[in-house]
Structures are given as structure tokens and as C-alpha cells.
Amino acid sequence: MALIEVEGVHVRFGDRVVLESIDLAVPEGEFHGVMGPNGAGKTTFFNVLTGRVKPSRGSIRLAGEDVTGLRPQLIAAKGVARSFQIMTLFDDFSARENIMVGLPAFRVRGFDMHRAASADSDLAEQASDILAMVGLTDRADVRAKDLSYGDRRALEIAVALGQNPRVLCLDEPTSGLGTDGVQRLSQLVSQLKRKLTIVAIEHDMEFLFSLADRISVIHWGQVIARGAPQELQQNEWVKRSNLGRFA
Amino acid sequence: MIATYQSDSARLITPTMMWLFLALATVPLWIARIGLYPYLGIEILIWSIYALAFNLVLGTAGLPSFGHGAYFGIGAYAFGLCQFNVVANLWVCLAAAFVIAGLAGALVALFISHRRGIYYAFMTIAFGQIFWTVAIKSHKVTGGEDGLLKIARLPADLGFASIDLAGNVSFYYFVLLVFGVAVIAMWRLVHSPYGRVIAAIKQSETRAAHLGYNVWLYKASIFTLSAAISGFAGGLFAMAQLAAFPDVMSLHQSGYVVMMTLVGGGLVSFWGPVVGVFLFLTARDVIGALTNAWMLYFGLLFMAVVLFRPEGVAGAVAAAWQNRSLYSMRRQGGSALRLLFGGGRWR
Ligand SMILES: Nc1ncnc2c1ncn2[C@@H]1O[C@H](COP(=O)(O)OP(=O)(O)OP(=O)(O)O)[C@@H](O)[C@H]1O
Ligand SMILES: [Mg+2]
Secondary structure: OEEEEEEEEEEEEEEEEEEEEEEEEOOOOOEEEOOOOOOOOOOHHHHHHHOOOOOOOEEEEEEEEEEEOOOOOHHHHHHEOOOOOOOOOOOOHHHHHHHHHHHHHOOOOOOOOOOOOOOOOOOHHHHHHHHOOOOOOOHOOOEEEHHHHHHHHHHHHHHHHHHOOOOOEEEEEOEEEEHHHHHHHHHHHHHHHHOOEEEOOOHHHHHHHHHHOOOEEEOOOEEEEEEHHHHHHOOHHHHOOOHHHHH | HHHHHHHHHHHOHHHHHHHHHHHHHHHHHHHHHHHOHHHHHHHHHHHHHHHHHHHHHHOOOOOOOOHHHHHHHHHHHHHHHHHHHHHOOHHHHHHHHHHHHHHHHHHHHHHHHOOHHHHHHHHHHHHHHHHHHHHHOHHHOOOHHEOOOOOOOOOOOOOOOOOOOOOHHHHHHHHHHHHHHHHHHHHHHHOOOOHHHHHHHHOHHHHHHHHOOHHHHHHHHHHHHHHHHHHHHHHHHHHHHOOOOHHHHOHHHHHHHHHHHHHOOOOOOOOOOHHHHHHHHHHHHHHHHHOOOHHHHHHHHHHHHHHOOOOOOHHHHHHHHOOHHHHHHHHHHHHHHHHHHHOOOOO
């Protein structure tokens, strides 16, 4: 049994069908890449996976349990974390506090109204560990909105990592990063590989082809091709879009 | 600066609180000498509790509530009605003010907590108007426009002793004590994990939900709590006025607490609402003694703040004090205002 099992997911907005029928099975520990042209519905697929959008048909199972249509907070509580293509940070919080709020240990104290949040050094330490993983240690006390673009991208992923997830969904994590940034991200992801199940939407083919175990190509609302990077290079769509040249 | 802020946030009583409480304790000794009355001090303290409670919703949660007077008023009626119909005990009647206003707030929260921005504002206004209309029309219960009269300042029964609060000075000290407790409790609240989650939700509901927080429940609970504390302040206000009137529930007077909070700088400072209440009520008594148009001047000040100084008076002072750039404060206040009135961010 795969950890994530998606069957026949169909999404429409009004009379516009965005996802016709998506099937996907991701075994535990796999790094699964998702690619496809702009507007193919990749982010929408993540939105379904993480409870933001209810599919009009189809089902999603997590470790065998049906989670179709559950609210985002319930899916998050089951260990699914995501980063956002359009950065979604707590802009007035420091980098450290952005992560702290996402820690499971913080969440269970979410209705604690009388102890100061800053007094808990255990939470701060957990956050510091995550900051170190993404190379933001010396930016810990800088407000998110005052961070550089690259640092904000790193924080975007760090917040999701802080959730200590089983499944990590990354929506275009390299977007807007320079070569240095992409390199650092590659290192981070190779460290995380196998410890976590990762699903990543990416346009950067070099990044995806060098790291992913398998890749699914979404187009016309369906998965039009799937396989290991080497297999995919033979795929017509991949060839035509001249994206397989890096592998 | 960050270090000071963090250690302050973990404190039960901060140095600022100490100085403020001490200064307030001296007020009855000199206020008459400058031509004002202890009653003004009572009003400032009660409205400060109310405005601080209101700012849990406006400033901390970023939710524009423009009908908050309803809960302040409901608390006042609840205090009076409890005194006449249930038991004339100070603690019971204040608890009734807290609970009844909280229930009214919870009822409204059920209907509005999935909203944000301008839609949220409209719905709070609509519910505020409903409560206000009910208060005016239920002549038999509330006394309608004539008000619920002859409310007594009940003595503070401590079991072994009973302290008379009928005089303005003793009542002032009682209210100061309550103010102190309320300030400490709300300071704790905004710096607690709960308060930080609320602040996170204000910045991004989307992210908070995907971190596992039930955004609706948090928004509903902070609104309910704010309504309850506002009602508690309303109970004190009924004691101060020896009556309860519907006018504090009107849209017009609900606007006062919004103005006070924004002028004071509630969007960027915990103390903003208190500063705003002080300025508003002092202006009313001092400038109001000279001209009937005092409200016009305060209104102009309000507009100036919204347009040029969204960080408010407290924000400007704090920035000067901490020598932080006024620009960054203004950005913070400005983005807070946009969040409130621009429908919020939804990605
Ligand atoms: N909530 C919504 N309401 C209506 N239409 C939507 C909604 N969300 C997405 N869409 C539409 O669905 C289509 C797919 O969008 P989506 O963001 O999933 O694409 P994508 O594959 O992530 O594209 P990109 O590579 O540009 O990020 C787009 O045409 C978009 O306009
Ligand atoms: Mg996308």
C-alpha cells in the first residue's frame, strides 16, 4: 500500500474543468516530482491533496485512510505539510517565530492563554534546529518581510519542515532562486530524501531529474506520463518541450 | 531592543505597567486641583478596559468589528437587571455582565467567523444595530430610550468585610484594581501561544490553516472573549453612571471605540487603546468646556492619523522612544489598515 493514493480526482471551477482525472500513488520515502505546463492544474492538485479544494469526484487516501475533502487543518494534523508557490509567510513575525508557530508542540498549546510563548526555550530550540537546516541561523530574529527573496523562499520550506511532517509537498521551491540557492536546496532535499515522502512541483528540470525517484507529467487535466527520470526522457511531451536535456 | 521586548512579553507585570499603575493611583490626589473630577478618571479606566478588549479583535486578530458597543451595552444592562431581578451582589452581577455579553458575542461569532475584511465589518455593524434596536424597543426590560435607571454601586463584599463603593474616590480605586487585573490578563493573553496564533491568523489565514489550526474556532473564540470583557467593562460603566442607556450601543458610539483605538495606535501597540481613550475623554472634557465642536477636532485628528500616521500616537511615541525607524512602524500600521479594510489577504 502506498502512503499517498489518489484516484480519479476531478476538479472544476464553475464550468471550467481544471483536473479531469488524476491518479497517483506515492510509496513511503519516495521523492515524487510533478511537472507540466503553466496552468495545467499542478497547484490545484496540491490544493486538493492538502484540503484546500474539495474535488468533485475521486478520492485521496493517506496511509490507507480516506481523507478526501477533509479541512486543511485536519490534513495538516495527519502529517501533511506544504509550501506555497506564492509565498505565504507571517510577515510581521521573525523567521524563528514563523517556524515556532508551526511546530506540533506549539499547536497542541494553541489554546494556552496564560504562559508567554517566548518563555518556552524548548520551542525556540526546536525552531533553531530547523533554521540551521535551511541556513537561516543568523537571520533568526529578522522579520520575515525584511528577509531577502532567497531567504524567504528558504523560510517558506522551513515552516513546512517545522511541522515534522510525513509528507512534504513543495510547490515550485526553486522558483526565483539563483544557482547558489538551487544548489543549497538540492543539498537540503537530498538530506531529507528517504526520511520523508516528498512531492514537488518543479519547472527546473535539472533539479527534478537529478533528485526525483519518479516524475508525473500533468497536462490536459491528466497524468500524461509517469516514470523514472531516464524513462521520461523518451516521452513525447518532455522531448517536445525540450525539458529533458539536463538529465 | 528585541531582547527587551521578549523579556517583557514573558513578564507578569512589566515596568511600564508598574509606572502606569502607580501614576494612576495618585490621580484622586490632584485631579480636582487642575479643575477636573475623579469621575473622569473612572470613565477613562472603564473605557480603557473596553478599548483594550476591543483591540483584541481589531489589533491582535485584525478583524474590523464596528458594532462592539453592543457588548459594552449588553454588559451594562446585564449588570442592572441582575441587580434588580437576581441578586444584588457585586461579584455575581459583574460575572453576569461578562457571561451575558460573552454569549451575545458567541452568537454573533457563529455567523461572522468565516468572513474577514469589509464583509466582516458589515456583519458586525448589522448585528450591532440589531442589539441596539432590541434594547430601544424592549421598553419593559431596558427602559427603552429612558434607560435602566437607579442602578446602585453595590458594595464589594469580601466575606469578612464589605467595602462601600458609592463615593467616586473609593469607586475609582476599585476600578483601578480591576483595570490592573484586566491589563495583566490581556497582556498575558496576547503574548501567550493563543495570542500568537491569533496574530498569525491575522497575517495569513491560509498558512495558519495548513499548519493545523482551526482558523474559524480561533476567530470565533477571540471575538467571544473580547465581547465578554467589553461586557464586563459595560457592567462597571453601569455602576459609574448609576444607569444603563442604549446610546453606547449605537453605531455612532461603537465608532468612538474604533476612533480611540486607531488614534491611540492599537494596530501596532498594546497600549494604543489606553492612549486613545485618554486623549478622547480628556479632549471631550477640556476642549469640550471651551467649544461644542470638540468632536470636530478629534475627528480631524482621527483622519490625520488614518491618513498619515497609521501607527497612531502610541506607535509614534514608542518609535521615538526605542529609536526605531518611524518608517517601518508606519509600514506596519499601514499594512494593518490595508488588511482591515482591503478585505484581507487570501491566497
Ligand atoms: N480557485 C479557483 N477558481 C477558479 N479558477 C482557478 C482557481 N484556482 C485555479 N484556477 C484555474 O485553474 C487553472 C490551473 O491553475 P493552477 O494554479 O493549478 O496551475 P499550475 O499548474 O499550478 O500553473 P503554474 O505552473 O503557473 O503554477 C488556471 O487556469 C487557474 O486560473
Ligand atoms: Mg502552480
